[in-house]
Amino acid sequence: MATGDQPRTSINAWRPSVPGIAEVFHAHFTDHAYPSHTHDTWDLMILDDGAVDFALDRHRHGATGAASVLLLPPGVPHDGRTVTASGFRKRNLYLDDSVLPHRLAGRAVDVPVFSDGLLRHRIDQLHTALAHAGDELEAESRLSLIRERLHFHLDALRPRTPGRAANRLAAQLRELLDSRIHSGMTLHEAAAVLHAHPTHLIRCFKQTYGLPPHTYLTGRRVERARRLLLDGRRPAEVATAVGFHDQAHLNRHFTRHVGTTPARYQRTPTGPVRFGGRR
Template sequence: MQTKFWMLPELDSLELFRATAIRYSYARHSHASYSIGLIEAGVGGNYYRGSTYLAPPGSIILMNPEEAHTGYSAEEQPLSYRMLYANITVVQQIARDLQIQDFPHFKDAVVQDRTLAKHLLSLHQELERSPDQLEYQSRFVNVLSKILTHYADVKVPSFRPQKEHRAVQLVKTYLQDRFSSNISLEQLTNLTGLNRSYLIRVFCQSVGMPPYTYLNQVRIEKAKQLLAQGMSVAEVAIAVGMSDQSHLTRHFKRIVGITPGQYRQMSTSFKTD
């Protein structure tokens, strides 16, 4: 069995786990936290609430705190899956941000939702590799909000976000002025007085992208300026707030379409000519 376990103190000690197993089974147990999982390959099985559930690839697993269950690979082929264990406090906080008054309780143990599964996989991968607090905190809030809205047995009030022009401008200016810092979502909520879910929604509505995407855009524009001046890619990465050269390259290519090195070479050769 191949496994990896890690924690994120910045997300209220969120626990994360991924594994690939063949013919493996867990004894009956429960968790103090909410358990949210995704089957990547193989078929997972579990006995939960008096019934047996099978989860093929792409299935999302949702289990409530303190509810006993088993878990096992249901076929001969390897079972690959990812788990996210969110404590009750952080889930309740996101629920309050959504104006949910009830205690969040998942209705179904296994759900099929391709779009959400894609977001959950992307989130889990980002939580494993990304050093950007704003990005992984925002993605976490977004995915948990979708799960609570669609699959928790709660009443979710419907409301339209207001324009919040002042708050949006405050955030844009803050990100422009502090692009080289590892900014957190909490800093933006303290700045605006808005809760996390609402802030992300109003910013997206106004700007067309979440705050972390806007921050990356600001960083890439600054990186282009520095690269054109002849600064090395490694130096530029640190100067604009990226953790290293590969981190800069990943975002730069996603936005500009070429690598920072290629952009630097083109910019400096053009000036020479």
């Protein structure tokens, strides 16, 4: 454990050469709270130990132990925090829309936790395959079975009735922010482009997506920083590449979101950390 990290905190992240998986992320957190943020990928998570509490689209949920599978859809704000002093151990797969299309995101909001032993077992098998170079074909095969099982769950859920999430102005602002991740823009610039009052823009965006525009933009920058760090780019270079003022600015937001500094995140091993037991 690196000096300065939270006690018994460990993080390991890498990008496997398996189509559809943007990132693998393993962590043990004892005292960490994720701020509200979004991903542009699906976040498929299993717990190996402990419990986690999280809000998805402003509704709180919880998961405990190794029985559950959590699926957090892209573009929907969520947070997360430890529940007990011992924290939790988790393994995440960040999946792109070649595995699950974004159009299914609304179906995953109402039921983000599945009690499915078969699905959980298949995800565990995939993580094991991802730990060994040369097992990419096995990993692709296991991912295909997971995709099939996730579609089974999502297809059984009724689509959400369009409401605030369909607010056109908020969606336009979000598209604008996504196109200006590096350069950013002021609220007044956005208001001028969209012909709306700045206060109305903030209110509309927060009602639709559950967080203010500046928080959304920061989260998107952190997401992009994670990818560049895994590509081997230096933290100082990454900071300016994703739109942060400097490396200190990146460090502050990255640590708040991910639970470790960019440099430590980048120095994690290239494969998973064994948590004990048969895994």
